[in-house]
Amino acid sequence: MATTTTATAVLDEAHVGTMDNVAYVVRCRTTGRRLLVDAAAEPETLLALVDGELDVVVTTHRHHDHVGALAAVVEATGARTAAGELDADELPLPVQQRLEHGDVLRVGDVVLEVVHLRGHTPGSVALLLRDADGPDHVFTGDSLFPGGVGNTFGSAEAFLQLLADVTERLFDVLDDDTVVHPGHGAPTTIGAERPHLASWRERGW
Template identity: 60%
Template sequence: MTYHGAVKVGGPADVRELAHLMITKVAVGPMDNNAYLLRCRATDRQLLIDAANDAPVLLETVGERLDTVVTTHRHGDHWAALEEVVSATDAQTAAGRIDAEGIPVPTDLLLDDGDTLRVGEVSLKVRHLVGHTPGAIVLIYDDPQGHPHLFTGDCLFPGGIGNTQGDPERFRTLLDDVETKIFDELPDETWVYPGHGNDTTLGAERPHLAEWRERGW
């Protein structure tokens, strides 16, 4: 079956099969958050991006083993199930260094811009983007047999960047980081997996960067 990434709370997950990595996307919680389970095909080690809500759904998706849970940023709708998931799996926790203090579950691994995070034999690059929160991170999997895959939390969505609550400085900072650390470094084919809603590609969004800057949100 072809991966589409259009998932709904209470509905089935969608699974993408890459040569070295399996990506499972599931929607949870009252705020329609996306959680992503990454499984290394060579080792079966697994990493969960955002234990956002509905711990039973996430634990059923995970199955018997979970090695790491990454929280993309400090907002509560992205870690509501973190304590329960970690308690059930004994997985290590990871988050951006600056946002970790705002996450009530202790963070085992503090991540900085440019760090590499591993799930089995698969490497994920960490980028720190400032604006939606002070310490939000995104993760990049540069598939050696395909195009990059980008997990953006709430920093980038179809149609714009993450909410900066009308703060012009936060908006400028986030858009600057999104442009320089994402659009300037990654190709149009890069697939974007956001923290809410449907997926997109950088190619679909790139023509609108100037429009976003002009409108201010």
Template identity: 55%
Template sequence: MSYTGDVVVGGPTQLRVLDEIEIRKVAVGPMTNNAYLLTCRREGAQLLVDPADEPERLLDLVQEGSATARLDDVVVTHRHADHHRALPSVVAVTGADVSAGAPDADAIAATSGVVVDRRLHDGDTLAVGHVTLEVIALAGHTPGSVALVYREPAHAPTPGRAHLFTGDSLFPGGVGHTHGDETLFAQLFDDVTTRLFDRFDDATWVYPGHGADTTLGAERPHLAEWRARGW
């Protein structure tokens, strides 16, 4: 089955196999959150993005990527509880480290009861085996929201395609919710514009925290519309 990014709660995993890494996507309820498992094909290291809910389903996902159920790191993209309800169970079973944006780390720890081992800042890197992910801070939806970017190896003269895991900061059709706060919207819109759209090309694939995937090319023509409407 070719990867589309279309998943439903209770449905099967979507799998994308790249040269260096495998990306698995599932939806978990009750708020139809997306969770992503990244597996280094060479070393078997694994990282889970947003342990949102249904810990048994997420632990099954980890085992889909590794017969030994290895999980090295869990990244929580932001402090909202619907993105880390399964964190205590997943960490208790796997012993994985936990990483989150520094401004959100204390709130995540207080809500989940799980210590955040690494506080992430813009430009930090995370290793998944021999694969490197870069942290991109996107303040606005929450103060410490982060995205992760993985870039495929370049094949000259073509740069490698980028893959963005954006949490609730960027979706098909707009940036994340800022609850009508003009200042927060401006911060998020500016961060998304300068740190994502100005940096990465149209082929860049976007894996959001809810719903369908998209590309920067599909969304780029609408940036002026988003700014004008203020959400």
């Protein structure tokens, strides 16, 4: 488990499940209030990570490997649920907060900006945490990884939409030192991935 500290938050992560899903906890340094990004699997692990206290679970997208522990975590903590508007109806329990591009989530003193990234699923969202003391952090679900954008399942149209959204809404507005926290595997940075945008477009996936 890795821990990162920002001006307003402590970020913890846990790798869970058979697909190396990464679940992230964002904890306000002042109030202790917590947000979980993707209750993917292993509810016991996630409940230990949040120490039994949780305000909201944000699901980055509808796919089954990102929601396997959602019902159990919500039942145990009473946390509210949030997800992208266009994926919300596909989740295994009601979504109380339907997210649109440009929305803001607040957990104590922590502010997270919602970035809608269309393509991997219609309602995929990323969460951007800006940090006054260091690099910004963005939680990208399955929309951006080291080495490319997420799977668009053979759809050229969806691939071009996802690449356009990732380019315009992340690469065009974020600094190179911004840390990218994907839904699977290891983190990367905007700067590390930026030089490869043209090659991603050329290969088509």
